[in-house]
Amino acid sequence: MSLRSPVLLVLAMALIDFGVSGISLAQDRAQGAIVIKDDAPIYSSDEGPKTIAKATRGYAVGGITVIMGMVKSYVPETENGRAHILYLGTSRGPTGAVKGSTEKNALRKRAWMSTDDLAFFTYECGCGEEKEPCAPVETAGWISERWNQCFVEARDKKLAELRTEWEKGGQGSTAPVAAGDPGSGEKALTNDDIVSLSKAGLGDEVIVSKIQQAPREALDVSVEALLKLKKNGLSQPILDAMVKRVGQRK
Numbered sequence: 168m169s170l171r172s173p174v175l176l177v178l179a180m181a182l183i184d185f186g187v188s189g190i191s192l193a194q195d196r197a198q199g200a201i202v203i204k205d206d207a208p209i210y211s212s213d214e215g216p217k218t219i220a221k222a223t224r225g226y227a228v229g230g231i232t233v234i235m236g237m238v239k240s241y242v243p244e245t246e247n248g249r250a251h252i253l254y255l256g257t258s259r260g261p262t263g264a265v266k267g268s269t270e271k272n273a274l275r276k277r278a279w280m281s282t283d284d285l286a287f288f289t290y291e292c293g294c295g296e297e298k299e300p301c302a303p304v305e306t307a308g309w310i311s312e313r314w315n316q317c318f319v320e321a322r323d324k325k326l327a328e329l330r331t332e333w334e335k336g337g338q339g340s341t342a343p344v345a346a347g348d349p350g351s352g353e354k355a356l357t358n359d360d361i362v363s364l365s366k367a368g369l370g371d372e373v374i375v376s377k378i379q380q381a382p383r384e385a386l387d388v389s390v391e392a393l394l395k396l397k398k399n400g401l402s403q404p405i406l407d408a409m410v411k412r413v414g415q416r417k
Contacts (some may be wrong), residue, residue: 197241215244229253290321
C-alpha cells in the first residue's frame with residue numbers, strides 16, 4: 168500500500184514524533200513558567216479568544232507537549248505564539264490564578280498561554296511518579312494534586328530572580344531558560360538565526376561551532392520546531408548540536 172494512505176501517513180508522523188520526543192525525555196529536565204504580568208489570559212486552545220481565566224503575576228504553570236492526546240514530554244509545545252501549559256485547577260478553572268483562590272482539591276489540567284506573558288525555567292526530573300518522572304505534580308490527597316518538590320524549588324528560584332527585576336522596574340525575561348552568561352551583550356541565539364546562517368551558505372561545521380560557542384541561546388527543540396527546521400533544510404549534525412546545547416541548560 169502506498170504511503171499516500173492517510174492511515175500510514177499518520178503512523179509515519181507518529182513514529183517520527185516518538186523518536187524526537189525520546190531525545191527530549193533523555194535530558195532528564197522539564198520546563199515550567201512564571202506569569203510575568205497581572206490579568207494574563209489563560210486560553211482554552213492554541214488559537215481563538217476563548218479564555219478560562221486570567222492569571223496574576225507570579226502564578227506558576229508547568230509545560231507539556233502531547234501527541235494524539237497522550238503526554239510526550241513536560242516541555243511546553245508552542246503554537247501560534249502560545250505555549251501549552253499545565254495548571255492546578257478545578258472544574259471552575261485554575262486555582263491560585265485569580266486573587267483569593269486556593270489550590271484545594273486541585274488537579275492538573277491543560278490550557279494555553281501567550282509566550283509573551285511567561286518567563287520559562289527548567290527543573291530537574293525525578294520527583295514525579297515512576298511512570299512520569301518529569302511530571303511537575305504529585306498526589307496530595309484523595310482527589311487533589313500539588314506541585315512537587317523538583318518543580319517548587321526551580322519555581323521559587325526563578326520567582327526570586329523575577330521579583331528582583333520587578334523591584335527594579337523590569338518585566339522579566341520571557342525567553343526559554345538560556346545557557347551562558349546572562350549578562351552578555353550578545354543577543355540569545357535563536358532558531359531563526361540558525362536558519363539564516365544555513366540559507367547564507369555557511370557550512371555545517373561553522374553553524375555547529377556557533378551553536379556550541381554562543382554566549383546565550385534561546386533555542387527551541389520541540390517536536391514542531393525540529394520538524395520545521397528539517398523542512399528548512401537543516402542537516403542532522405546541526406539539529407543534534409541544537410538538542411545537545413539545550414540539554415546543557417542548568
